[in-house]
Amino acid sequence: MSAATDSPIGPSDPKKHSPGWSIAHHFDTADQQFDSARMGIWLFLVTEILFFGGLFCAFFIFRSWYYEAFVEANHHLDKVMGAVNTMVLIFSSLTMALAVRSAQTNDKKKTVLFLLVTLLCAGAFLVVKYFEYTHKIHDGLLPGKWFHAQGFKHANAGMFFAVYFMMTGIHGLHVVIGMGLILWIMIRANNGEFSQRYYAPVEGVGLYWHLVDLVWIYLFPLLYLVG
Amino acid sequence: MSVAVPGAGTEKHEHGHGSPPGSNYWNAEKGLWSWLTTVDHKRIGIMYLISTLIAFSLGGFFALLLRLELLTPRKTIMSPAMYNQAFTLHGAIMVFLFIIPSIPGALGNFFLPIMIGAKDVAFPKLNLLSLYLYWTGALFTLGSLVAGGLETGWTFYVPYSSTTSGAVIMVTFGVFVAGFSSILTGLNFIVTIHKLRAPGVSWYRLPLFLWATYSTSVVQILATPVLAITLLLLIFERAFHIGIFDPALGGDAVLFQHFFWFYSHPAVYIMILPGFGLISELIAVHAKRKIFGYKAIAFSSVAIALIGFLVWGHHMFVAGQSEMAATIFSFLTFLVAIPTGVKLFNWISTLWRSSITYSTPMVYAIAFLFLFAIGGLTGLFLGMLAVDVHLHDTYFVVAHFHYVMMGGTVFAFVGALHHWWPKITGRMFNEKLGRISGIVMFIGFNMTFFTQFILGSRGMPRRYYNYLDQFQPLHQFSTVGSWVIGLAFLIVLYNLATSLKSGAKAPDNPWGGMSLEWQTETPPPTENFRVTPKVTHGPYDYSNDPNATGASDS
Amino acid sequence: MTGPKIDIGSFWLPKQSSTIAPSIDFAWDVVLWTCIIFFFLLMVPTFYFVVKYKRKKETEVTSAIDHSTKIEVVWTVLPLVILIALFFVGLAPWVNASVAPANAIEVQVTAQKWNWSFRYPNGTTSPGKLVVPKGKPVRLVMSATDVLHSFWVPEFRVKQDAIPGVYTSLWFEATQLGTYTVQCTEYCGGPEGDVAPDKPGGHSDMLATVEVVDEQKYKDFLESGGEDKSIPIAERGKKLFQQWGCNACHSLDGSKLAGPTFKGLFGREEELADGSKVKVDENYLKESILVPTAKVVKGYPPIMPVFQGQLKDPQIEAIIAFVKEQK
Numbered sequence A: 001m002s003a004a005t006d007s008p009i010g011p012s013d014p015k016k017h018s019p020g021w022s023i024a025h026h027f028d029t030a031d032q033q034f035d036s037a038r039m040g041i042w043l044f045l046v047t048e049i050l051f052f053g054g055l056f057c058a059f060f061i062f063r064s065w066y067y068e069a070f071v072e073a074n075h076h077l078d079k080v081m082g083a084v085n086t087m088v089l090i091f092s093s094l095t096m097a098l099a100v101r102s103a104q105t106n107d108k109k110k111t112v113l114f115l116l117v118t119l120l121c122a123g124a125f126l127v128v129k130y131f132e133y134t135h136k137i138h139d140g141l142l143p144g145k146w147f148h149a150q151g152f153k154h155a156n157a158g159m160f161f162a163v164y165f166m167m168t169g170i171h172g173l174h175v176v177i178g179m180g181l182i183l184w185i186m187i188r189a190n191n192g193e194f195s196q197r198y199y200a201p202v203e204g205v206g207l208y209w210h211l212v213d214l215v216w217i218y219l220f221p222l223l224y225l226v227g
Numbered sequence B: 001m002s003v004a005v006p007g008a009g010t011e012k013h014e015h016g017h018g019s020p021p022g023s024n025y026w027n028a029e030k031g032l033w034s035w036l037t038t039v040d041h042k043r044i045g046i047m048y049l050i051s052t053l054i055a056f057s058l059g060g061f062f063a064l065l066l067r068l069e070l071l072t073p074r075k076t077i078m079s080p081a082m083y084n085q086a087f088t089l090h091g092a093i094m095v096f097l098f099i100i101p102s103i104p105g106a107l108g109n110f111f112l113p114i115m116i117g118a119k120d121v122a123f124p125k126l127n128l129l130s131l132y133l134y135w136t137g138a139l140f141t142l143g144s145l146v147a148g149g150l151e152t153g154w155t156f157y158v159p160y161s162s163t164t165s166g167a168v169i170m171v172t173f174g175v176f177v178a179g180f181s182s183i184l185t186g187l188n189f190i191v192t193i194h195k196l197r198a199p200g201v202s203w204y205r206l207p208l209f210l211w212a213t214y215s216t217s218v219v220q221i222l223a224t225p226v227l228a229i230t231l232l233l234l235i236f237e238r239a240f241h242i243g244i245f246d247p248a249l250g251g252d253a254v255l256f257q258h259f260f261w262f263y264s265h266p267a268v269y270i271m272i273l274p275g276f277g278l279i280s281e282l283i284a285v286h287a288k289r290k291i292f293g294y295k296a297i298a299f300s301s302v303a304i305a306l307i308g309f310l311v312w313g314h315h316m317f318v319a320g321q322s323e324m325a326a327t328i329f330s331f332l333t334f335l336v337a338i339p340t341g342v343k344l345f346n347w348i349s350t351l352w353r354s355s356i357t358y359s360t361p362m363v364y365a366i367a368f369l370f371l372f373a374i375g376g377l378t379g380l381f382l383g384m385l386a387v388d389v390h391l392h393d394t395y396f397v398v399a400h401f402h403y404v405m406m407g408g409t410v411f412a413f414v415g416a417l418h419h420w421w422p423k424i425t426g427r428m429f430n431e432k433l434g435r436i437s438g439i440v441m442f443i444g445f446n447m448t449f450f451t452q453f454i455l456g457s458r459g460m461p462r463r464y465y466n467y468l469d470q471f472q473p474l475h476q477f478s479t480v481g482s483w484v485i486g487l488a489f490l491i492v493l494y495n496l497a498t499s500l501k502s503g504a505k506a507p508d509n510p511w512g513g514m515s516l517e518w519q520t521e522t523p524p525p526t527e528n529f530r531v532t533p534k535v536t537h538g539p540y541d542y543s544n545d546p547n548a549t550g551a552s553d554s
Numbered sequence C: 001m002t003g004p005k006i007d008i009g010s011f012w013l014p015k016q017s018s019t020i021a022p023s024i025d026f027a028w029d030v031v032l033w034t035c036i037i038f039f040f041l042l043m044v045p046t047f048y049f050v051v052k053y054k055r056k057k058e059t060e061v062t063s064a065i066d067h068s069t070k071i072e073v074v075w076t077v078l079p080l081v082i083l084i085a086l087f088f089v090g091l092a093p094w095v096n097a098s099v100a101p102a103n104a105i106e107v108q109v110t111a112q113k114w115n116w117s118f119r120y121p122n123g124t125t126s127p128g129k130l131v132v133p134k135g136k137p138v139r140l141v142m143s144a145t146d147v148l149h150s151f152w153v154p155e156f157r158v159k160q161d162a163i164p165g166v167y168t169s170l171w172f173e174a175t176q177l178g179t180y181t182v183q184c185t186e187y188c189g190g191p192e193g194d195v196a197p198d199k200p201g202g203h204s205d206m207l208a209t210v211e212v213v214d215e216q217k218y219k220d221f222l223e224s225g226g227e228d229k230s231i232p233i234a235e236r237g238k239k240l241f242q243q244w245g246c247n248a249c250h251s252l253d254g255s256k257l258a259g260p261t262f263k264g265l266f267g268r269e270e271e272l273a274d275g276s277k278v279k280v281d282e283n284y285l286k287e288s289i290l291v292p293t294a295k296v297v298k299g300y301p302p303i304m305p306v307f308q309g310q311l312k313d314p315q316i317e318a319i320i321a322f323v324k325e326q327k
């Protein structure tokens, strides 16, 4: 069953048709399988955006309530570390895109290499984050009840750090999960499982990684720069 | 123009691993392990069916308990603390473990791929993962029973939920996990409908159940993540006092309600849309008539799903949101009624010049029309600002949502369970008992819940362990009604259980249906169709072909 | 006296006892009848078709008419118009109910598990009982100390959540003398463990009464600090002792809490923090209650709250009478 011919969702492209590759029992063509996987990933990314969307909402609400406190608290974040991490992630997005490209062009060695660089970037990001967190904890810049930093002019700075730790914490968790996924496709790539006909997992993980970067690209200016 | 199933004109498209003749999804493999590791959407559907029915029985058991407590004011059989747990677990189980996963998980899983002529859903392993996530979520939720209980109400409002004792974190985590199950199921269904339709199954040839499932899936994907983050925030609030919802730390208790209802209002459409879809199937097949207003019904599902995202504030008219917000939410609430009305009008028009059998599914479908109309219309009372101020958090609201959830979704579900029982199990149930169960349930239901409209508008608040003496007669009547509902379910249970042993063998198409699930064997083989079907007409094209109507009851 | 009750005014609704009740009931009637009409509009054809088109033979041919644009438009647009009308019918009384008249008497309401307390502008405080004059608008400014609660008087058709850390408000003008029941309509939990069958169950027993009285009685009430003179004075004192939370710091059995015990207090010779001595009499007691810092007892920190402007003379008298009894 090729995609329905009278379907409004584009008919399958015969040129892309790539029979013979291991297709799961319930699919007819590799294209169908690949299109399904890609659509699945995109939908998953939509749910991720909504998931973070709730936190962004909370951020904007509390920021408008406690504007001064947020601005003040924001000065306690380390802009340099944040900026370094932003660069690291943007760079890792690039290497991820290159990895996907290499997979598409059957270049196994480069695929593995680019994935490895991406993985290292992710690791570097976490190391920087670790130093930031220990610093915050040491200074008592903590959420809600735990906030005990001295010398704040405005009340409710604890709210800023509640949002900060929730957002960066959940983002960090995504980075960790991303590292696991990258490792997984790296091993598979090393085994030569991907080719120009089958690279859906690489692309899927790539899309996920871009989302993780994208979230950070919003988090950095909001938390570190404007507060 | 009947469906070109195994015959001329059908594209031969075998994949070389069709199951042997005579085998079906049920006997293809044996043993518990083969079930637990299956990726067959039908088997996963069956496991969902069993699990959600167990959840329903448990939820119903708590309902009977709490109704019994309300037989008298003050203490009848339990302490206030136990009562509070009873209605919380009743609500949480019914909502998160029964009504949201049941129709998509059980009937959607079983029939969606068959109805589009596919061999399975797009991601069979993900489908199995959904089921395991559901089980994990259920385990955590029910674990609260032994781990300190839960008495926050199913709405988990802060600051009560962030300060009270009990297993709040455990349950919210359970609901969080079950939420991912819901998201993955929705994602799977959307991709399946987009990518796996058999030749000839165009969008306008999708059975209406699938349009409804599709709209439901969209809501699941867009709303559930917000519930996830809300629950996560609640867990952190409770565990670490991060202060987001705690006024003492500068947080906002009402913000939680916004977050919660941003999910939970759309969630009521996750609960009802699949029911709407089922009703379209039941009415068309058992009245053997082309559905009236196919496109109107299809697109009204989408409209309900979308407008449903903009009305959540109607749960908070007296919660201290701004007057402007309340006004806008009230206005938008009324707009949802229009696509819903369109559905009802079209279903009733489908009965016009049709050929109605008084079969069990039809009895449930008619009961649905009656009960859902009441439930929906009383929603309008609640949408009216001034009137809701009086009715909010009274038994009027309790009655409203039981009319839509139980009178609507559950009646549709039980009707559809009978409708597809022969296809799923290969056995016919006792028609007479089936009809009786429907009528008894209808009577018991109205006894239980119509009473509650009166109770509520006269001044009876909800979640009350004790109540003013003057309300006792109505409460007693309601409690007796709940026993009648229980009796009806025992009849259903008996009827379906005995059919498995002694029911007649079901033919492939007992009701003369036109959609694809009736064109394959009963029970279906593992790959659903021995030959990929090629569809040449819509799912309800009864009237074009006089022979088609005659081909029933084979 | 029988227990609290709600007077029923019609089949559906309680008696109308506030100025806004009739306008809200008008909205109720409009939506009720609209819905009844639509319900019959739906159900009459349904059952008519069910009977008329019952299948007689298996080969029946059914209609092929599968849509009608005209009728689709009708049943989309007509409800749309009606629904928008309903929205406005519901909006109008609500707008009235949202804006309190400028001359409204303002009463502070504090909700906590599981009681209500009301405080008047002149400081009179009255736990569990709201007394209002008939025919005067009253505005309640509400807050909660622990979790959410909600204030509802069915006969007045008013309801509002009380939220910790936030002030919310509602107003009403009572039109009938009498006693009304306040119920808490936002779930706020219950006591843990088992309780005796006749003991309160938390949320469902978080009741209060509203007494609508005439102008004169209302004045008397404010003067008296809400004291009911028909109850023996020492008994009233005991109630105040509990309601005002004195028992949190003062025991009656001689044990030492945050403050000195009341056992044998009256007539005792008390040593103060500055070393001087004082004999406990009525005047000393009154001063200690109103301005506790004036004379601080030796060995205790000056943590007792000031009750000046809160407790009225008749209440102080009742407390003193009660203290005298603790021999």
Ligand code: HEA
Binding pocket: B155, B268, B269, B271, B272, B314, B315, B333, B334, B336, B337, B338, B340, B341, B342, B344, B372, B373, B375, B376, B377, B379, B380, B382, B383, B384, B388, B391, B392, B393, B397, B400, B401, B404, B405, B408, B409, C034, C035, C038, C042, C078, C079, C080, C082, C083
């Ligand atoms: C399946 C679930 C379901 C469904 C479908 C609905 C449908 C609707 N609900 Fe309901 N609702 C709940 C489940 C559901 N609800 C639950 C669980 C709660 C309580 C949660 C809690 O607090 O615990 C609740 C509470 C609730 C409230 C809050 C009450 C309160 O707490 O104060 C409101 C207020 O507006 C409301 C309104 C509506 C409306 C307007 C609809 C509409 O969608 C109904 C539309 C249908 C019709 C109107 C009938 C057919 C239409 C016509 C025939 C058209 C012509 C009609 C006219 C012109 C009159 N609901």
Ligand code: HEA
Binding pocket: B056, B057, B058, B059, B060, B061, B063, B064, B066, B067, B087, B088, B090, B091, B092, B094, B095, B098, B099, B152, B153, B154, B155, B398, B402, B405, B406, B410, B448, B461, B462, B463, B464, B465, B482, B485, B486, B487, B489, B490, B493
């Ligand atoms: C799908 C949703 C759903 C369903 C189907 C039901 C079904 C029922 N509900 Fe439920 N109810 C809710 C969702 C639902 N409810 C929610 C969300 C709340 C709000 C909770 C809150 O406030 O937090 C609520 C609250 C609620 C209250 C208000 C409690 C209060 O405010 O104090 C009441 C009171 O009468 C009630 C009664 C009933 C009854 C009698 C049934 C009956 O219809 C039940 C019928 C089912 C059975 C009788 C079981 C049948 C099974 C068998 C016979 C098999 C045998 C097995 C065993 C006996 C174990 N419910």
Ligand code: CUA
Binding pocket: C111, C112, C113, C114, C148, C149, C150, C184, C185, C186, C187, C188, C189, C203, C204, C206
């Ligand atoms: Cu206070 Cu409910």
Ligand SMILES: [Cu+2]
Binding pocket: B264, B265, B268, B311, B312, B314, B315
């Ligand atoms: Cu809603």
